[in-house]
Amino acid sequence: MEPAAVDAPPANVLGALLQQLGMGPEQLIARINQRRARRGCSPLSPKAAYPWLREIPSLPQPDNQTDALAVLTARAGRCITASDVGWDLPRHRHRHRHLDAPGDAPLEALLQEISQGDLMDRRHLLMLTGAAATAPALALLLGPIEEASAASSGQLSERLVGSIERAVRDLREIDDSTGSASGDLTWGVGIWQSASRVVAQARGSGPLADRLHTAYIELSEQVGWMCFDARRHPQAQRIYHTGMRLARERGTSLTTRHSTANLVASAAYQSAWLGHHNDAAALLDIAARTPDLPSAAAAVIAERRVYAAGRRHDPDAVLRYRDEALLQLGSPDERAPWWATWLTKDSVDAATGRAWLSCDQPSQALPFLRSRVEAIAPDYPRDQLHAVLDLADTVHQCGDGDQARELLGQAEGLIDTVSSQRMVHRFEALSSAVAGA
Template sequence: MEPQAADNPLADLLRRLGWNPEHLIARINEVRAGRGCGPLDPKSGYSWVRTNPALPHPDNQRDALTVLGIRAERPVTAAELGWDGPRTRATRRRHLDAPADAPLDALLREITQGDLMDRRHMLILTGAATTAPALALLLSPNSALAAAAERGGSPSDKVIDNIDRAIQDLRDLDDTDGSGTKALEWAGGLWQATARIVNGATGDNANVRRLHTAFIELSEQYGWMAFDNNLHPQAQRIYHTGMRLAAEKSPHPAARHATSNLLASAAYQAAWLGQHTEATAFLTVAERTNTAAGTTPALAAVIADRRLFAAGRRGDTEDLRRACDSAHEQLDRSGPDSGAPWWCQWLSHTAIDAATGRAWLAARQPHHAEPYLTRRVTATTLGYPRDHMLAVLDLADAHRQSGDTDQATELHDTATTLAEHVDSPRAQLRLQQLTTALTH
């Protein structure tokens, strides 16, 4: 444990409150969990109480002042702690910190030099910083690849076939075993290795186009797994790197369809975080990109399914109903032999009903949600333990919101048992949140 400076205002306040820096970080992490953010390192508060302290980032300052004020039972200000001056610590700017402003070759170069996705100072992007990479897709030239001067350096069919199979294997692993640390490490290694191949590929030919499509698909899958691990800043940058490649290099239909799917997943994350304006922007670009590439009904259904969830999160029940109808209609248009991309084939009418239940639950209308969520619990199987656990948790929360505490507790206990076989930090956090709600 690092010594606390005697003349440090925060250290002095913590001593008077009976806390150490780890107590402070634990309370901050409770606030962050309520926003769906990943935790700070338990030791990170010690740098704030040194003789020459580091200043917390403004977001962390706000959280710290909030929890300190609750503990002290009075307002605690930044000036009181000496936090009202400029932050003096300089860090080297990384392109992955601002994917919207970075050229693709710089992003790929950083990825290939090592995984930069676990640095603690990464922040969740909001506003224009979030949506700029998506909006760039609307402005990308249709002849981006046609301008390439070289025609060589493209990977072989066999290399791309293996990348494609690895991505599908990764999806299967995530669906069945979850996206915990080991699976995420594999995904990160595959993403990094594929980035090396993308960075070295040149020319405009079928194999280069397949490679670009595969990297966008992989960015969607890896981003989703980071999201499932509550690594929201990392997930954003992974999604944005895929968007950047699409904007600069890949105007062909297969890549545009993959990009629409990636945008839909980015919208789901944004809605989960309460970034409603950003979620709407992602979904709008996803729809336009799908249309520009030649509308694929199965993909349109996926986008509508994500719009359904986003509408529920912001409490827009009219858009919720419209998105539900659209998702079912587009899925009917798709049909079993439509040739839809493999990553669309998870969506079914049952899955749309499940999303409808989650949306009504998010909109705080549990009586509308319960019938959908009850069917969802019945429809999910133990072969997909994460989905089954989340289904049980959603139904438990619906009963809790309706005032049926006994049924909610029984379902909570079922989910607790299921949690022993689920490697998903998102699902575990959801269980913790429900546990807290039922005990208060």
């Protein structure tokens, strides 16, 4: 007769405590996720506790540690502290995170890291510039990575993929109407983290997989834009880069490549807004080289190039890209993607006015921006606020302080209807400039 199997002793202090409490690691995470749900946070992976149980354990993020200790305290009926589970040791300051360089990270490991915790909330993330900012997009020009075919570890369904596609459009509608409100952004990042887990688990090929990858790239563009609008610039950049990383490895369909071009163009807009002009120009050149772009998508990229040209004080390029955007808009085809339908001639005029304003030519900007204020629909309060602030800035630079103050009063009435830290910061800076004139 064989001897009875004996359970191996726990590898660390936390493991011993869980065994003593009759609690498995998945149960611990389930209880933590209940606490996270009450705060509106996305759930951790059911396997998130396993790195904490290694012989040399990983230490949880601070929020996760607080939740875990609260759960263990409730289970044990006594106070469980960090020292009780070996978490009072110094943290490694230079622990490698895939999100520090998403463009270079192994895709599956990157997606798992995104889905497991609160890394996007870290305040010490730094913006990447130069080669570090443009390399993930430049890699797209090399074509998809050749990989051995991998068996799917998660079965995709039409219903699941359709739900993710609808979530992207719902987020766009919310963002258009209310801006990047804290709750909306939390929800958006949570969807992005959950979708990361789906993509990581559902490898394979075929039309449904192509739709999933396209939806994930569209989601990365949308959530990245919301982080940008909330002035969480490093987080926005990491989200954009993750979308590029997925496109590099699995973006084989034309629709995926077109969505990637839009994502790269949005990353370029962020760079131009922040004054990283070389990065913006390089990213837009890469987006424009995407093959077989629908005319509506090409118009979006040209509109972004108008704005970027103004920010780098290149009036000849402003005129050239304005002509290109209007030409593409005037040559519609039946392949216009849903995310490009926002662009109209009025939108191009707005970008042109902003470009002339950035070029220190406010008199050139004035007719474009005045017509934009008159044309903008009240259904889009952030765009309306943006247009009013642009015009206030323009008339202030033209020397009309009274009208600038009148427009700022109009902007003040709009600012409570939309949540956009980007617009709030602009309003405050412009109000100070007008008051000091």
